[in-house]
Amino acid sequence: PDLSSGINAEYGDYTACRTALTSVKFSFCVTDLPPIHFIERCEQDLCRCADDEQCKCDIVSAYAQICQDQIRTTLSWRSADLCPEDKCHFANNGCQHTCSPPGICSCDPGFELGADGKSCLVIIEI
Numbered sequence: 685p686d687l688s689s690g691i692n693a694e695y696g697d698y699t700a701c702r703t704a705l706t707s708v709k710f711s712f713c714v715t716d717l718p719p720i721h722f723i724e725r726c727e728q729d730l731c732r733c734a735d736d737e738q739c740k741c742d743i744v745s746a747y748a749q750i751c752q753d754q755i756r757t758t759l760s761w762r763s764a765d766l767c768p769e770d771k772c773h774f775a776n777n778g779c780q781h782t783c784s785p786p787g788i789c790s791c792d793p794g795f796e797l798g799a800d801g802k803s804c805l806v807i808i809e810i
Contacts, residue, residue, distance in 0.1 A: 701726030704744050709761040713751035722747040741767035780804040 705719040705726065713719070726743040733739035748761050762769050771777040771787030779789035780803045791797050791804035798805050 700740075701743075704766055705747055707761075707766075709759060710747070710751060712755050712757075712759070713747075717747075717751055717754050719747060737767075738770075738773060778802045 701723050705723050729743050770785045772783035777783045777787040781792050782790045789802050795804040796807050
């Protein structure tokens with residue numbers, strides 16, 4: 685596909701990569717870590733990722749991590765519309781049974797959520 689074509693119904697919005705990686709949230713990085721290679725990789729990954737939002741965010745996350753390592757500070761780059769943090773992607777957020785975005789634990793039928801908000805306890809009926 686022509687990666688510079690803007691919105692392309694078959695392959696997604698390639699401007700999203702450039703917009704995300706050159707946003708003000710990454711302004712501390714662009715001098716020492718030009719985002720062009722990450723933008724190119726992001727555009728290529730859009731073809732592979734299709735409708736998988738987590739896949740699309742992986743490349744932005746990689747750039748953010750390298751940037752943070754370079755400038756030695758944490759960036760608040762995630763937002764509701766740009767790769768919102770879903771704690772369920774990381775070890776199920778510690779939930780014993782089910783994790784629902786953004787990180788809420790729940791239990792299977794016959795169990796109740798423990799006081800820690802993560803473990804599931806068998807419901808014993810007397």
